[in-house]
Amino acid sequence: MTDTDSRVPLSLRGRLLRASAVILPLVIVLAGLALLKAFHSSLESAEASQARLQVYLLLGALEVEDGRLTLPSTVLEPGFNRPNSGVYGFIHGEDRRLFWRSGSSLALPDTLVQRLPSSLLKPGQSLLSHLPEQQLYLFQYPVIWESAAGEMRLLISVLRSDESVRSAMKAFSLQLLGWLSGICLVALLAQYFIMRWGLRPLDLLTRDLKRIEDGESDQLEHQYPVEVQGVTDSLNRLIESERKQRERYRNTLGDLAHSLKTPLAVIHGAGDEGLDFDSYRQQVEEQAQRMQQIVQYQLARAVKTEGRTLAQTLPVAPVVDRLLRVMEKVYARQPKDIEAVLDPEAGFAGDERDLMELLGNLIDNAFKYGDGRVRVVVELAGPLVQIEVSDDGRGVAPRQRQVILQRGARLDTQAPGQGIGLAVALDIVSSYDGALEVSESDLGGACFRVSLPGGPVMPAV
Amino acid sequence: MKALIVEDDADLRRQLKLQLEQRGYTIEETGSGREALYFGQEYEYDIAIVDIGLPEVSGLDVIRQWRAEGNTVPVLVLTARGDWQDKVAGLEAGADDYLAKPFHAEELLARLNALVRRASGHASPVLKFGPLELDTAARVVTREGGEVRLTSYEYRTLEYLMLNAGKTISKAELTEHLYHQDYDRDSNVLEVFIRRLRQKLDPEQSLQPIITVRGLGYRFALEDVRQA
16 A cells, blocks of 8 residues: 555545635735725825825915015914924925925924925826835925916925824724634634534434444435435445345355255264275265355355346347357367357346356356257347257256256255256346246257347447 | 466465376476466466466466467466356466366366367377377377386376477477476486387387487477378
């Protein structure tokens, strides 16, 4: 056995659980990430519209006189005037010239302030960007100011602390984590219970099988879902045929044991008779032969099927052909004249092993007892297939014909040396409710004619 | 005759070996199909007895493989089940005859005898060459009806030469097929047998049944009566 063979495959429940334990959390994490992303961008767009409002505010308060720009601090919202309030405003002119900065912005680092007018925005465009180092959002809005003195290009920048966004994100993440973990747990639990419920028929099947194993039941008794019922039905059929087979074996074993008792008794007795070695040997030899025949006969009966007539027919001609070919080989020492008249349409409605055993015995006899001529005829006769095996040997005397075909003739009452082939053949024929007749053949020897349930062979599709 | 026994049951194998050796066969034996395949490739046998039910490589596979390799050694299969399905399987695999267990030694020997004869083209158990007759069943040699008394080795040498009549048999082949391996393979011994055989079969030297082919071996030179 290789390693892969010896490894126990994972249970269905294990497979499903493992799969959902991996996939469910993965899906939930992905959903969580998507939610975070969506929430974050909605926060940022709120931030942008706040900043835009403040830009408009600054624009509203702006006054330009003689190329100078003034902003009365009183009209502004208090955040612009309070140092470090988290809201800062800047107005740059062309050539990066700083026109104005809010009172709140005085503590901001100069490097940041110098970087502000680098934007390449066109008038009317606006931009919100995040400056993570300074923890600020920067909103920039370029305008063209028209006055009597001419046009003036201005860039209005509003900086807002990202504090509120960060804290909102943090609160949201925590809440989301809680909810999603809960959902994940509930989904896994639900999955587990669904699985238990779904696989319950299999547990039931296991219990049912155990009951059969323990001998408490003969078959799977419960009703199963459609998907399982097919399996249980065939299991039931298997169990049933197994049971019948076992019964047949038990009967055969019983018959065997009983029929062996007689020759054993003879051998026992022979030891006490005070015979000379040669007679003793002969007696033992005879009984051994008798026992051998009994064993062979019972063995043949044990492997034989029940003789169930099948709906499907089995072509007889190929079986006859195969047998004739091998017989020719076995009996090659005597030249043979073999004639086979085989209807290729003729089919036997039964088991191939039975047919081969039956015909094997009949054809073997014809080769063995014939003087060189053998004829096999296979033909259909209504619902029957008729097989005729004839030879040119000594034949069977009319008085003997009844004897050799007597049904139920016990084999252990036969004289030593008699073959068991016919007894087996007869057994097979009668198990199919067929008929076996012996007559004289026109070749001069015996003619065995068998009728068995049959029918035309369906042409191969 | 050189026979190969392929049977996994050690007791039965020993019995077969004993019975066949008593009848003058030289025996090679094995219980494994794999080994049987090897033997079949490496050595030449006059007959092989193969049990169908071998472990690992089945007897059927052994025979099929032999036949596929062009090995035409006559094969007798032994079947335990003895039903026709089994027998047909054995014969279709390439065996020449079957025997169901249990069997009598006498029946086995008769079947083997017949197979060996058949392989050499003789149907009858009695080989007739001119005035000489050799009955393979009774192991008796007669000349014009009168029995010629031969030792076991002389008989076997003559039987082998007759079964291969017309063919030149080398000394090595004769030794190989006739004598047990532990036997002294000195070719002088063979020459002594042949000389005695000639004297017994043909004291007046009128028949000259066995011809020495110089440097090659011996040839049985009488005409087969059956063919004449």
